[in-house]
Amino acid sequence: MNVPFVDLHRQLEPLLPEIQDAFNSVIERCAFINGPEVKAFEKKMTEYLGLAGVCSLSNGTHALALTLQALGIGPGDEVITVPNTAFPTSEAIHLAGAEVVFADTAPGAFSLDPAAAEQVMTSRTRAIIPVHLYGIPADMDALMDLAEKHRLFVVEDVAQAQGARYRGRLVGTIGHAACFSFFPSKNLGAFGDGGAMASDDTELVKKVRMLASHGREEKYTHLIKGTNSRLDTLKAAQLSICLDHLDEWNRQRRQAAALYDELLQPYEEIIRPRVPQACEAVWHVYVIRYTRRDKLADFLNQRGIKTGLHYPLPLHLQPVYGYLGLAAGSLPEAEAACQQVLSLPMFPSITPAEIQAVCEAVGQFFETEKKK
Ligand SMILES: Cc1ncc(COP(=O)(O)O)c(C=O)c1O
Structure with missing residues (x-):
């Protein structure tokens, strides 16, 4: 018997009529950027997580990079993460202008060893990125204690773990911020690239939103140096439907x-x-x-x-x-x-x-x- 590694078609087929209807209504209105479906998806994901805010973005790599930037992390700073993750985790650190510092995983586990993380800390360390690799929660209690002790930010990489729970709490709701990828094969996947960041800190979410929209809050006024990293309306409409599943x-x-x-x-x-x-x-x-x-x-x-x-x-x-x-x-x-x-x-x-x-x-x- 042939067994595929992933079969998206089989997973999505029952939802295609509903998704096509949603696409048709986006196409009729032609609001392809920042259409109402984007806000609706962010609201739905905010409710799913039980956090104060979600900013949808064009991919998970930018979610991590812009979140670090919004936390004020950049040149001269160091961020600790694991070496057995997808390349974008560390790529996001240098995209933000900071230096990546790798710490080993815990024996027998796939996630960051808090003791190893503490060993590689310097006066320049500003944040830790635990990765809930394969959808298995990292050792969040120990990592949060460590972060508190050293006054560091914890940015959870939830790209592979949306919906997983750590001691009853959804992963992504424990650190100072969480970043998600909607790469098509992820647990919640888009019809293309997509991502999001979430936090209980509404100012942080607002800052990421500004960074992802050319550094502006309103058209024609650019307050900070940003980029373009928004989630398309079509994908937001589709993700809203898929989030229910x-x-x-x-x-x-x-x-x-x-x-x-x-x-x-x-x-x-x-x-x-x-x-x-x-x-x-x-x-x-x-x-x-x-x-x-x-x-x-x-x-x-x-x-x-x-x-x-x-x-x-x-x-x-x-x-x-x-x-x-x-x-x-x-x-x-x-x-x-x-x-x-x-x-x-x-x-x-x-x-x-x-x-x-x-x-x-x-x-x-x-x-x-x-x-x-
Ligand atoms: C652990 C991890 N972090 C970050 C990312 C980056 O996400 P994206 O591909 O949406 O940029 C991915 C996905 O590839 C991932 O698996």
């Missing part, structure tokens, strides 16, 4: 993850993803660890089972960060994770039969290996 889609992802957990249990060589106590993950991707993951990936891909790598090369070893002087071995937990991670097919409408087919293929892989 996010919790159900996340429930389906959790169900799929639970079945993977059960069916992969017999394979001791495989480390299944762990969710911290009292947390609820939303499984943007379901990532196992295995020391010979490239062999397993090849085996699965040859049998029509598509897998992914999130991410094969830690950011501190990317050519662009050579100037940081961080050699291989300097952040061993994240490096080991990058060598071992393998993302299995995961999307809301994946069927139990498909998950079974993936796990059976994993079983066949180990059978074949045993015979060698």
Whole structure:
């Protein structure tokens, strides 16, 4: 059986008539920028999060960069994050003009180790960006304590985790601000690029909105140096419809993850993803660890089972960060994770039969290996 890594068509098909109607009404009015659907989506997302404000943006990278900028972070400042995240997390730090500082992940986890973060702090550190990688909440209590102790901002990277809960609270509502990506395959995905930032600090949200709209509050008067990073009206209309389905889609992802957990249990060589106590993950991707993951990936891909790598090369070893002087071995937990991670097919409408087919293929892989 062929199993796709993600099947957006299957997920979105039932909603297409409603989305097409919404598109038609945007097209009739031709308010493609800042149409009423943008405000309506922001209001809906504000209510979903239970925060004071949301500013929709053109993508998640700009959400992070503009939020840092709005916090007054820029040249001469340092921001700490993990090296096993998507490149945009660190890219946003230098887009804001600040320097990225990588700290290792916690042993056995995929998220920022508070002790490692404290070790790399300097007098120039201004913020921490915890990443709720794969939809699994980071260690927020410890990170918030650390931030308070050192008077730092915490900007949550919720790109992969919208709807996940950390000890009952939605991720994205714990730090000083949160940034979201609506890249099409994200848990809440747009028909194209999209993003948002959210905060209980309405002045911060207002400042990001200004930055994203050429530094102005009103037409023709530019108060600060900004850019253009607005969410299109068409995408806002579509995202409003999809937001109503996010919790159900996340429930389906959790169900799929639970079945993977059960069916992969017999394979001791495989480390299944762990969710911290009292947390609820939303499984943007379901990532196992295995020391010979490239062999397993090849085996699965040859049998029509598509897998992914999130991410094969830690950011501190990317050519662009050579100037940081961080050699291989300097952040061993994240490096080991990058060598071992393998993302299995995961999307809301994946069927139990498909998950079974993936796990059976994993079983066949180990059978074949045993015979060698
Ligand atoms: C963890 C993480 N942060 C940030 C981003 C950036 O989002 P975008 O692709 O919308 O710019 C992504 C998505 O690629 C991501 O996965």
